[in-house]
Amino acid sequence: MSYIELAALELTILGLLAGVAGTLIVYRRRSFFAVALSHATFPGGVVFAVLGWNLLIGQALFAIVLVMIMGLLERIPRQGRQVSSGIVLALGFALGTLLASANPGLGVPVEALLVGSPLGVTTADVGAAAAVLAVSLFVLSLFGRRVLFHTFDPAGYRAAGFRSWPVELAVTGIIAAAVVVAMPAVGAILGVAILIAPAAAARLIAPSLTWVPPIAAVLGIASGLAGLWVSRSFDLATGGAIGLVATAIYVLAHSVAPLRRLAAPRTAAMVGGG
């Protein structure tokens, strides 16, 4: 398989993941968590690049550590809800920068780690992304209803006698895994663009909630492949081009949404809530 086909395959899988993980991020308002996590996996990549090991494994390990740190920081009283994400984000960049600056000339691909290189993805990267997609779909096919219940009515969910932590764990796991496998293609800074933007656009134009994941997946694949094509034809950084196309689709959805809301005011109000 040529490198361009491999890149297209990777971006297609990530687009599908936008339908699953992206929808969860948007409706559960975990955007800052996803952004902080994707930024903060940067040092894991640097360490493993210095050691000459697989970057993706380093980033995945570091992501697990960071999720645990964030879980601990969130328990601290007397601070805002966003402080833990802000701190983890700062930690990630500072640690990565320190490690990269202390090891000059060791071939740390700082730029690839930060903005990604879709044309440099390996078969292993694609395999990892496909595995995360399959496991996420499997978990959601088992617990999808509970996740939905917990997302839209956490108080009612607890009152009905369910425990919250399995849902939180499953959702956090899916989001974190999706963010990590998006890393080789779109990097630590733009990794969330391909996950969040399609789902946010789908939320604006979907006729009902069940339509959000499939529309998000279609938009995700479209922005990935269109971004790849744009970057090839105009010689632009591929990660940046994908981020721009995804944003453009979101802006387009914003301008289309009011028209659709006029056509069906009741359902639009239902999808908008939450």
Add this chain to the structure above:
Amino acid sequence: MTDVGLFAMFSLPFMMRALVAIAILSVAAGAVGVFINFRELEFVSDGLVHAVFPGLVIGMLVGGSAGLLPGAVIAAVLAAALFALLGRTGGSGRDAGIAVTLTGLFSLGVVIVSRSESYVSQLQELLFGRILTVTVAQLWQIAVVAAAALVIIWCARRALLFRAFDPAGFENAGLNAFRTDLALNVAVALLVVAGVQALGVLMVIAILVLPVAIARMLSRVLWTLMPIATLIMFGAGNLGLWASFEWSVRGSISASPGALIVLILISAYIVVVGVSFAAQSLSRDSTERAQVAA
């Protein structure tokens, strides 16, 4: 390292300039950071940080290094208005909207910079900053921009506090929420612009979030938060510059001073959190013991 050595180190002109930059940023970060913390604007701040990036890139393409500041200021003020508009839409749309705006603007910067010849080195310089090569002209720029942020905060301080602690009352009193939000966003954006030249796009978020987070763990008295945050930031800045200097002189490890400053701030936060947890469990134990004794 003795005090005399420390003094000698900062008598080097480039170290002195770095120290002055840190001092200016400390004061501004203390004042603006308090409101970021109260209003839970950490995510918006991160968005503004990323939004400044395309401004820096375009500014550099148009006017070289002299174009950096105007480009950044224009981008920052535009983004501040954009985020204030986004803030009016509530719910999950707002959160995702910030994320999309952030990545979209950053993508724009990456795409533009990728068109230029020295792509990688330019990108890294903008991302990581160069506090040790700050020039006197840049110092003046940092000072002016930071002063503008402080003036905005000072003029809007009553409205900002009212809106932070009683948003419903603020609306009912007939005050303009959008204008207040815009003022705060612009102040944050200006601080980002001031900090970016010293610390780079990636690490400027730390000085917005961490000093005040530490100060809030140390004090519950509102008016002490700003001075405490400023002192913490200044102390961490000193320590970071000194450590980076020491390491590069003795161990020949070139550690990024910006990264060291941020890591020192994070260590301070961890220590403060640990101490406050210990103090809490101690006081809980003693009250329990007192209850048992009674």
